[in-house]
Amino acid sequence: MTPGAAPSNDYLAKHLRVTCQYIDRLLGEIEGVLYESSSRTAFPEYVMDITPVQQKMIEDYIARIRTRLVQVMEGQGMISNPPGIPVSRAVHSRLFTIDVAAEELKPQYMMGFGDIPDTTATELNGIAGELQALVSRLGQYLERGSGQDFQDRLQRLEAAGNDLALLSRIEMVVAKRGLVEFRGTIDSILDRAEDRSFEIAVFGRVSSGKSSLLNAIIGTDVLPVGVTPVTAVPTRIIHGKDPSLTVSFADAPARTFETRQLAEFATEQHNPNNIKHVTRVTVTIPVSRLFEGVSFVDTPGLGSLATGGAAETRAYLPRCDLGVVLIDAGSTLTEEDVRTIRTLQEAAIPAHILLSKADLLDRPDCEKTLGYIRQHIASETGLDLPVYPVSVYPSHQKLLDRWFEKEIVPVMNHAQDLRAASLQRKIGALRESLAYSLKNQIRRSRHAPAGNAESTRDVEIRLRRATGLIVETGKACREKAEAMNGKVFGTWIAGAAVATSEGHEGADGKISDKDAVRTAVLQTVQAGVNDIQSRIETLATSLQDELVKSALDLSIADVPGDKEFLSLIRDMPSFDPETIKVTVPPYALTAMLGTHLGEKLVSGKLHRLFDESFGLVIAGYFRLLKEWSSQVTYQMGRKFETYAERYRAQAVQSPGGRELTADEVNAIEKDLRDLGENA
Ligand SMILES: Nc1nc2c(ncn2[C@@H]2O[C@H](COP(=O)(O)OP(=O)(O)OP(=O)(O)O)[C@@H](O)[C@H]2O)c(=O)[nH]1
Ligand SMILES: [Mg+2]
Incomplete structure (x- = not known):
């Protein structure tokens, strides 16, 4: 073939393209091997046995081979297709797969692996919950699109006359130190600044x-x-x-x-x-x-x-x-x-x-x-x-x-002045908590008490178990609410059977049997409600305790307020007892229960009566309660994460209480000065 001429047939062209692409991909794999140590994979495979000079040589040769590949393609008059898949979409689809994989760490997917002790189950739920929370946060960040890049947004806002110099310095420190836990707050402040009303x-x-x-x-x-x-x-x-x-x-x-x-x-x-x-x-x-x-x-x-x-x-x-x-x-x-x-x-x-x-x-x-x-x-x-x-x-x-x-x-x-003042207040508060976190890093490194490694690990485990508890409570409440309908029906049948076999008026004349059925039903409903409420209250108290203990171990002052989690339990749907109009079937049940057909007939009739009188109201109520419990556990999870995310970050930053080098301390002190703090 002469240079520049197209390959003689389509098959040949395809073969050339596919092979070149394959070679390029293999080169990419070599790069993956070379950069494994910098990618911080959790499962490293390779031992670094080449010198930096050798690495550089390999990179140069890879570049040379790629240049040659391009020349081959161009020489054959083949233009490589322009890229068509946005990186964000590719990342998104991987995140989705990671989310599904993390879900499978939950004990409910490990039925075939023998008995799982309760504490292990909670821990597994916790691991899944932690991973999924991080994946979802990264997904949300991506969803906002590239136009939402922090520095871009800051520059646009400053050009529009907002005084965001301090926020800009905060953003730089947060980016340099990888303190992702402050990203959410920066984001919401920018949202507020962009919205000029x-x-x-x-x-x-x-x-x-x-x-x-x-x-x-x-x-x-x-x-x-x-x-x-x-x-x-x-x-x-x-x-x-x-x-x-x-x-x-x-x-x-x-x-x-x-x-x-x-x-x-x-x-x-x-x-x-x-x-x-x-x-x-x-x-x-x-x-x-x-x-x-x-x-x-x-x-x-x-x-x-x-x-x-x-x-x-x-x-x-x-x-x-x-x-x-x-x-x-x-x-x-x-x-x-x-x-x-x-x-x-x-x-x-x-x-x-x-x-x-x-x-x-x-x-x-x-x-x-x-x-x-x-x-x-x-x-x-x-x-x-x-x-x-x-x-x-x-x-x-x-x-x-x-x-x-x-x-x-x-x-x-004075709306615009007031708006600017409230923005500055929010930025000021963010600066304080960032400075606090940086000072803490230095302080903990200097005064790392013996056993710090232990307590840091304890904190991580504690937070993970608490995350697991949120997942488990949410699931238990949903299941309880779903099971309640059948339970109330069972109580009603039992009550109805007793009422029809014993007559209608109580011996002492105080309580009729109709009331007895109604009372039994109400008690069953109430027991279900109490069960759900107490699970959620227990969760609130545990989350609060775990956070306070963790903060103590990490010497963090920012802990949730006394009833911060309990206060999320509100607007619980109440049940109106007036909706229970109990009608007892007008025939003796016990006489008919002997035969199979009789049982079927009675059961069908009771089901209809149940639905006609109040079954639908009960079902509707527990559906509402289920939604409410999901909502409350979700909110508790979100609140918990806002603290836990910061605590985990601090726990990671004090790996075993390792003392920071003088250079590392100097760098943090410089950041503090940039934030206007006396280090
Ligand atoms: N007497 C009197 N009734 C009022 C007044 N303002 C509202 N209402 C009545 O109060 C009822 C509720 O009014 P809304 O304005 O819908 O109340 P809301 O607070 O917006 O209600 P939600 O959106 O459901 O939370 C209506 O029947 C109104 O007619 C008032 O000043 N005097
Ligand atoms: Mg309204």
Whole structure:
């Protein structure tokens, strides 16, 4: 063949291409062997027996062979195909496979391997849980796309006039030291900085009048209202000339709709438990009262009647810049209201308190209630906050206007300054915890007590067991909730059999047999509920204890607050005993149970009766309880991880209490100075 001429036939061309590709891949494998030590594989295969000079020579020859391969291809007029697979996709698909492989470490997949002791099972669940959490975090990071690169985002934000010099220095130290545990916080601060709006959010229990209040403020009835739980996802309202509705989804690109379609996405009726996976709803309408750069946010109600939307509200809460908390004049101030104010306080977000539906009270009662609320909040939170009465009735318009002019207009006037201040507060807090972590590294290296290696390993094992416990509790609660339906049915049959064989009126006349059946059923339901609740409480206490003990071993001061995990157990769906209307079959059961056919007939009839009277209600309730327990264990897992991730990182950084070299200490001290700390 002459140079540059195409191979004489397709087979030959294919053969050439495939062989060259194969040679190239083998060269890649040699590189894999050479770089094994730097890849830090967990299962090293090769012993390094070549010198750096030899390694360099090999690399040079590999480069030479590759050049020749390219020349061969070009010489035959064959152009190699441009790459078509994005790296991110390739990494994603491997991560998915790793996740599946990690799942198989769980004891439930090892049935055939003989008995597994309980502690080993918990540990295996823990190992799987730890690996899967890391894989999922890496996956989430990738999903944000390359446009989300930290340095890129920082530069863009700084160009837009944000003072993020400190955050930039923090990012550099975090990247240099591989402290992935600080990535999440940096990310959320950048999110907040990119979103230039100042958000005023309205919180309160279900039906306290949040949506009605915002409608009254903006002068339209765009937000759906009603007596049952209505709002299902946090809904932003911003000012704009042309009305529109933008909805973002977790699993689909954002879309624009007409504002009248809001109910399809934002209400419990049309989007129960957010089955449509809506992540953000923004309504743009002309609102003369809304200043540029400020948005109002309507949130789903909290409290015992709350639905799935309450979780959305809690997740959203730390993001807002100002929280307006509504206390319903038609009921009393509850623990839930105080908790909302406290959560805002912990997130350093100013809280404003309103007594809604003030039209329901006459003036003296209103005054009395305002005083009581103010005093109660002060004693519970230490905050002395003014409480304003408001009502959406036109006759009470003045009340609403007075509060708005006095409290909200000044805030809107300074929205951008307030927003910048809150951003700096968040960055400051991050700097503190990073500096603390670096100082700790030096301190532990200098004062490594004997047995540090032991305690570091203990910490790792302890955290792993706790992770395993989360996996196990979640599974046990789900199984318990699923089994409850059958159990209640069994109780009902047993009760019904006794009732029909013994007659209807109790001998002492106090308790009828119908009541006995009902009581037995209720007790069974309650026992199931108690079981689930106590498993979750035990989990909360264990997680708290394990974290506190680990922090002590690692000399870390940042430990979870006293009831931090227990406080996640809230809004447990309650069971209404009124729904149990027990009807006992009007014929003697015992007489019919003798024959096979009789048993079948009776069993069929009982099943129907059970379903007709209350079986479906019970099934629905335990389904709700199952979802609730999954939600709570998931939240506990997330909270646990935020601490455990940092603790594990610290445990790894003090491998056996090895003393750092003078150079390593100097480097850390330089980082501390870069962060503005005296090392
Ligand atoms: N009397 C009186 N009733 C009100 C007032 N504001 C709201 N309501 C009524 O309270 C009920 C609940 O109002 P919503 O605005 O839907 O309450 P919400 O807090 O948004 O409720 P969720 O979205 O379900 O959490 C409705 O029946 C309203 O008519 C008020 O100022 N006075
Ligand atoms: Mg509402």
